[in-house]
Amino acid sequence: MKAIGFKKSLPINEAESFIEFEKEIVPPTGHDILVKIEAISINPVDYKIRQGAAKDNILNEPKIIGWDAVGTVEEIGDKAMLFKKGDHVFYAGDITKDGSNQEYQLVDERIVGFAPKKISVAEAAAMPLTALTAYEILFDRLRLDPEKDKGKSILIIGGAGGVGSVAIQLAKNILGLHVIATASRPDTIEWCKKLGADSVVNHKDLVNEVRNTGFDSVDIIVDFVDVNQYWDAMVALIKPQGKIGSISDPTEQVNLRQLKGKSVSFHWELMFTRSMFQTDDMIEQHHILNKIAQLFDARTLQSTLNTTIEGFTADNLKEAHRLLESGKTIGKVVLKF
Known part of the structure; x- marks a missing residue:
């Protein structure tokens, strides 16, 4: 062969x-x-x-x-x-x-x-790969549930990417979450909206962009891009007792201690x-x-x-x-x- x-x-x-x-x-x-x-x-x-x-x-x-x-x-x-x-x-x-x-x-x-x-x-x-990854991070790692979590807010960093594109749909259509996704180009913004995102924000000024949608903080954050690049923004935006998940590969140490005051949980996902x-x-x-x-x-x-x-x-x-x-x-x- x-x-x-x-x-x-x-x-x-x-x-x-x-x-x-x-x-x-x-x-x-x-x-x-x-x-x-x-x-x-x-x-x-x-x-x-x-x-x-x-x-x-x-x-x-x-x-x-x-x-x-x-x-x-x-x-x-x-x-x-x-x-x-x-x-x-x-x-x-x-x-x-x-x-x-x-x-x-x-x-x-x-x-x-x-x-x-x-x-x-x-x-x-x-x-298969993107759907398994999105499903596992939302349901197996973060243990989200449509009955207890319906109506909560989720920030999806990298909404137009392969995993983000599935995560938007699962978060909206299965879990009933309010979905905020990041995208920066007109075509990727339109893509995220088409898949079901309630709001699309620019990742370049993430904290202010999210807060301009009316959310001072969010219940759940998933990172599909770069945990180091967005770490400070995630720490600032996550609600007390919220959940953060990531699939990215950090090139520097992540200071989990910054999540302690809010009792926030952090979850890794690797589909393999x-x-x-x-x-x-x-x-x-x-x-x-x-x-x-x-x-x-x-x-x-x-x-x-x-x-x-x-x-x-x-x-x-x-x-x-x-x-x-x-x-x-x-x-x-x-x-x-």
């Missing part, structure tokens, strides 16, 4: 930033299933790993990345019980294993869900935690993806697909990475096989 990977971390315009090669199809064992992939999407984690995984040395074998896919189950392992051959599935995968930039992929069934039936393959491929550590509740990602699929089919959530590239080639994958690295994309970029 064809796979696309890299042996050296190179700028995306370099000829060998991605290379095509042939790889053997390995039959599944244990909880693994073998999926014939139909479409993948690209996330910031893809280009960050491509830029850093082989910075100082050339790898012996090409590294295969990619953490979003839709496809059909071809075979199942001896312990797999959730799926059968022919099932249509979607998933984000496991960062410790080969990714989805290949024609067939082995993936643990416990982190796989049944694909939505009423949206296109490309629309479904755009969603369950698969990396084979947690006891690893199968929860299977259940979440099934819930997410139902929400798409019910039109409660809309896919954030914005760009579709046809054809599984190294050049097309380079183009997808180039688009994402520009920092100007809205919504998701999908590659159809």
Whole structure:
């Protein structure tokens, strides 16, 4: 089968930033299933790993990345019980294993869900990683509940990004929160409003911008951009006994002591935690993806697909990475096989 990977971390315009090669199809064992992939999407984690995984040395074998896919189950392992051959599935995968930039992929069934039936393959491929991340931070980490939290305020930093775009919809349509999202360009402001944000504020003067919407402080803050950059603003804006969650990677220490006076809780989210550590509740990602699929089919959530590239080639994958690295994309970029 064809796979696309890299042996050296190179700028995306370099000829060998991605290379095509042939790889053997390995039959599944244990909880693994073998999926014939139909479409993948690209996330910031893809280009960050491509830029850093082989910075100082050339790898012996090409590294295969990619953490979003839709496809059909071809075979199942001896312990797999959730799926059968022919099932249509979607998933984000496991960062410790080969990714989805290949024609067939082995993936643990416990982190796989049944694909939505009423949206296109490309629309479904755009969603697993961002939807899982947004769902987990709101429901598993912050433990928000539509009955007890309805009507509360939430500030979403990075509203137009992949995770923010799903978080806006979940916060508004499922939790019933008053949503304030950050965006700065006319097109990203419009995108956030279209997804359900009640107010859109500029991140460059966050405290004053939020307060100009009529909220002196907010109940919940989620950061999808840079916890260091917005830390002081979050400390100032969070209500006493409020909750803050983040997915970003701090480059400097975060002073949690600043939250003590208000008894504010802080929560990290990494979508790969369950698969990396084979947690006891690893199968929860299977259940979440099934819930997410139902929400798409019910039109409660809309896919954030914005760009579709046809054809599984190294050049097309380079183009997808180039688009994402520009920092100007809205919504998701999908590659159809």
